[in-house]
Amino acid sequence: MNFVQHVKTLLKQNGRAAVVVPDNVLFEGGAGETIRRKLLQECDVHTLLRLPTGLFYAQGVKANVIFFDKKPASETPWTKKLWIYDLRTNMHFTLKTDPLKREDLDEFVKCYNVANRHSRKATFGEKNPDGRWRAYSYDELAARDKASLDIFWLKDESLSESDNLPSPDIIALEIVEDLEAALAQFREIAGDLNGNGV
Structure with missing residues (x-):
């Protein structure tokens, strides 16, 4: 949490950051909740990439990338929508035999829509319940317990289909x-x- 705060203070107005953080930064209570709420208020926290487990050394380590832009002081929150891409659920990578490759990020890059991120389109919906890309409004985020950003919606097949292990x-x-x-x-x-x- 201190690292996220430090990055935010280093940014110039309208500066952009992408910070790799462990899962606990997304849901930790106390000071963690205070920092998340302040970040959502003072910055445009627009994208969260949920990375596969084990990407950094240990199989159980869960990491994410938070993308945000620093904004000038405002009475209303700068975060309007947080777009989340779930590259973790039902994805299996290993450090040696099946490492994450650049092409594994192609769908995320397309969804991110660098040219105009304000015209993003969700891949998740009633017609596509396996879509990995969807948005949550500021009000939805602020109403969550401890303003938790640890959000997932895809059904984890490993929990229900142990025969496929x-x-x-x-x-x-x-x-x-x-x-x-x-x-x-x-x-x-x-x-x-x-x-x-x-």
Whole structure:
């Protein structure tokens, strides 16, 4: 939460930021709620990308990217709509055998609509309940318990279809591959640090 606040203070008026944050930043109470409400009020928090679990080293680590623009003081909240893209639910990536690739983000980039983000169109709806892109109004966000931004709507197939889980040997192999990839990355970092006299 302190990092998000720090980024916000560094931005110039109308400056833009995309910050990678763990899940707890989206729902933490107390000071977390205060900071989220202030961010929604003082900045245009327009996009949230829910990243797949395990993207950063550990399989259970959940991360998100929050996109916001800093705005001048205003009595009304700058956030009008928060668009959320769920790249997490029912998505499976591993560090080594099936890493996230640039093309996995193509639909998000198209939905983000850099040319005119005010003309975005949801992919989720009655006709497409599996759509990964939808918006929530400021009033909906402010009314949520603790102004939580930890929002999901897609049915998690892994919770209801345990018969479709990979066999234990495949799961164990993926864990080993993830650990080996993480260990290799840590060895490289340690080598870099040692090379710099640290």
